[in-house]
Amino acid sequence: MLSVDVEKRLGDFNLAAKFETAAGATALFGPSGSGKTSLVNMIGGLLTPDRGRIALGEDVLFDSATRINVPAHRRRIGTVFQEGRLFPHMTVARNLDYGRWMSGLSDDPAEWQRIVTLLDIGGLLQRRPGRLSGGERQRIAIGRALLMKPRLLLLDEPLASLDRARKLEILPYLARLRDEAKVPMIYVSHLAGEIQRLCQQVVRIEDGRVQASGGVELLDAEVAH
Amino acid sequence: MLNLSPDEWTAVALSLRIAVVATGVSLPFGIAVAWLLARKDFWGKALLDGIVHLPLVLPPVVTGYLLLITFGRKGAIGSLLADIGIVFSFRWTGAALACGVMAFPLLVRAIRLSFEAIDRRLEDAAATLGANRMWVFLTVTLPLALPGVIAGMVLAFAKALGEFGATITFVSNIPGETQTLSAAIYTFTQIPGGDAAAGRLVIIAIVIALAALVASEWFARRAGLRYHGD
Numbered sequence: 001m002l003s004v005d006v007e008k009r010l011g012d013f014n015l016a017a018k019f020e021t022a023a024g025a026t027a028l029f030g031p032s033g034s035g036k037t038s039l040v041n042m043i044g045g046l047l048t049p050d051r052g053r054i055a056l057g058e059d060v061l062f063d064s065a066t067r068i069n070v071p072a073h074r075r076r077i078g079t080v081f082q083e084g085r086l087f088p089h090m091t092v093a094r095n096l097d098y099g100r101w102m103s104g105l106s107d108d109p110a111e112w113q114r115i116v117t118l119l120d121i122g123g124l125l126q127r128r129p130g131r132l133s134g135g136e137r138q139r140i141a142i143g144r145a146l147l148m149k150p151r152l153l154l155l156d157e158p159l160a161s162l163d164r165a166r167k168l169e170i171l172p173y174l175a176r177l178r179d180e181a182k183v184p185m186i187y188v189s190h191l192a193g194e195i196q197r198l199c200q201q202v203v204r205i206e207d208g209r210v211q212a213s214g215g216v217e218l219l220d221a222e223v224a225h
Numbered sequence: 226m227l228n229l230s231p232d233e234w235t236a237v238a239l240s241l242r243i244a245v246v247a248t249g250v251s252l253p254f255g256i257a258v259a260w261l262l263a264r265k266d267f268w269g270k271a272l273l274d275g276i277v278h279l280p281l282v283l284p285p286v287v288t289g290y291l292l293l294i295t296f297g298r299k300g301a302i303g304s305l306l307a308d309i310g311i312v313f314s315f316r317w318t319g320a321a322l323a324c325g326v327m328a329f330p331l332l333v334r335a336i337r338l339s340f341e342a343i344d345r346r347l348e349d350a351a352a353t354l355g356a357n358r359m360w361v362f363l364t365v366t367l368p369l370a371l372p373g374v375i376a377g378m379v380l381a382f383a384k385a386l387g388e389f390g391a392t393i394t395f396v397s398n399i400p401g402e403t404q405t406l407s408a409a410i411y412t413f414t415q416i417p418g419g420d421a422a423a424g425r426l427v428i429i430a431i432v433i434a435l436a437a438l439v440a441s442e443w444f445a446r447r448a449g450l451r452y453h454g455d
Contacts, residue, residue, distance in 0.1 A: 046353070087364075088369070089369060
């Protein structure tokens with residue numbers, strides 16, 4: 001599915017990571033500052049690696065050897081950021097429709113209805129993001145990323161800015177997403193509990209390196225304490 | 226209540242036309258320069274910044290004189306433009322050019338600050354959703370900078386309306402062609418019995434300036450509400 005082999009120097013921090021994922025949901029797991037977000041930004045095209053190769057299936061997104069670097073807007077990789085990043089000057093409906101419009105996709109009312117129902121955001125469509133709760137914002141950010149029909153969905157700590165109650169509110173939607181939307185997902189988190197509920201595979205990152213990769217049993221030691 | 230003579234009306238109308246044209250024409254350039262200064266690092270950036278701000282610190286007469294020797298009929302650029310039918314010297318278009326140049330630093334400064342205040346992560350989010358750089362600018366950057374753009378336009382408009390020194394140096398003080406509100410007030414104060422006419426124009430100037438301020442406040446508030454309200 002996704003294969004990543006990149007190096008990037010960020011100040012004093014050296015990131016050199018190599019991993020592959022299969023279909024389904026893969027977790028990038030590791031402590032804060034281990035380089036998870038930088039990896040996500042390189043996959044999405046927001047950060048350029050110094051060296052290496054990133055490919056989604058047969059499609060090469062970045063290759064320093066052949067000087068390929070597909071810009072972010074042509075990668076069709078949906079990203080849900082920690083802080084949602086909804087456009088404050090647009091209604092929820094226009095936020096949701098933005099990716100479809102910018103990606104040049106035709107209107108698909110059935111898909112729209114399916115996502116709106118899946119995420120339970122039908123009542124928010126005419127509101128503006130400013131007055132929404134954190135949980136509502138994250139659901140809309142997820143819907144916005146899905147409606148561009150991404151080839152891959154990157155979720156960068158989508159629950160980190162939420163309190164426990166809101167986390168429990170969103171987790172079931174993410175599980176439904178994994179089961180129903182059939183979009184491969186990369187789920188970034190430093191919390192083993194979330195990952196165990198959502199992901200089949202785990203890539204464990206520490207200090208800019210891949211420490212281990214495999215199934216969720218990698219997390220057993222973490223959950224114990 | 227205000228019985229303006231035809232000549233006084235002409236000066237008011239001319240000033241409004243000059244200020245509107247100066248603000249409108251300089252707006253795209255102002256947005257482009259503000260964006261360059263806010264977002265790009267390039268060789269000569271400090272120089273560009275300095276040149277843009279020069280009219281703010283130079284004596285206006287000096288700016289007017291520089292415009293005269295550059296854009297006058299025999300000036301380096303003016304003579305070239307005259308060949309294709311664009312004449313600035315002693316025309317209202319020259320007054321608009323002078324006002325635009327004098328107002329440019331205010332326009333650029335306001336827009337630049339609002340570009341710098343934008344959360345760049347929103348632009349990244351737009352890119353991941355498929356927007357190329359032009360669409361990111363048109364659908365995210367510019368709308369979010371709108372309060373600053375409006376503030377800059379109002380400042381520029383007010384400056385253009387009141388500009389005196391550079392205009393009179395560059396295009397003189399010709400009634401009906403280059404005699405703006407400020408120049409007309411100055412002229413009336415220089416002739417015996419001109420006080421009443423000057424007074425009427427002073428009131429007009431105050432009313433226009435206040436209206437511009439109130440309008441900008443209203444637009445800025447509306448734009449602010451759009452971002453933070455329901």
